[in-house]
Amino acid sequence: MTAGAVRKVVTGAPWEEQFGYSRAVELPNGLVLVAGCTSVVNGQIVEGGPYEQALNAFRAAFAGLEQLGLGPADVVRTRMYLTHARDVEEVGRAHKELFDAVRPASSMLIVSGFVDSRLLVEVEAEAYRTNGGAAS
Numbered sequence: 001m002t003a004g005a006v007r008k009v010v011t012g013a014p015w016e017e018q019f020g021y022s023r024a025v026e027l028p029n030g031l032v033l034v035a036g037c038t039s040v041v042n043g044q045i046v047e048g049g050p051y052e053q054a055l056n057a058f059r060a061a062f063a064g065l066e067q068l069g070l071g072p073a074d075v076v077r078t079r080m081y082l083t084h085a086r087d088v089e090e091v092g093r094a095h096k097e098l099f100d101a102v103r104p105a106s107s108m109l110i111v112s113g114f115v116d117s118r119l120l121v122e123v124e125a126e127a128y129r130t131n132g133g134a135a136s
Helices: 014-019 050-066 085-099
Strands: 007-009 024-026 031-037 075-082 105-110 121-128
Touching: 031 050, 050 075, 050 085, 050 121, 075 085, 085 105
Parallel strands: 075 105
Antiparallel strands: 007 024, 024 031, 031 121, 075 121
């Protein structure tokens, strides 16, 4: 990889092509931004409660990070978007299960909805490559 280049990860998720975005983008300074992830596996919504949907959404984010050689321990910030305030505890439980040892900065926000009404949770993650630059 050329110094100063931006790396992009595309997973083949249907909305990536339709809406023109990447699952993850790594900047030359080592910061990695992961796009919003939902409970979609192989193009299909995996229904379930907010806890299960949050776990699936974070797994999708982790898959994007893995393509850049990073993992959950490299995550420095998370954002969780929920459609119902009643789901805060369940989504928070999933987050704690995945990040208790990492303790990233985090936000949880209530939104009016997502592109499909069966989705209850969407997550974003930011990670940092500690050597301060993109992998080659």
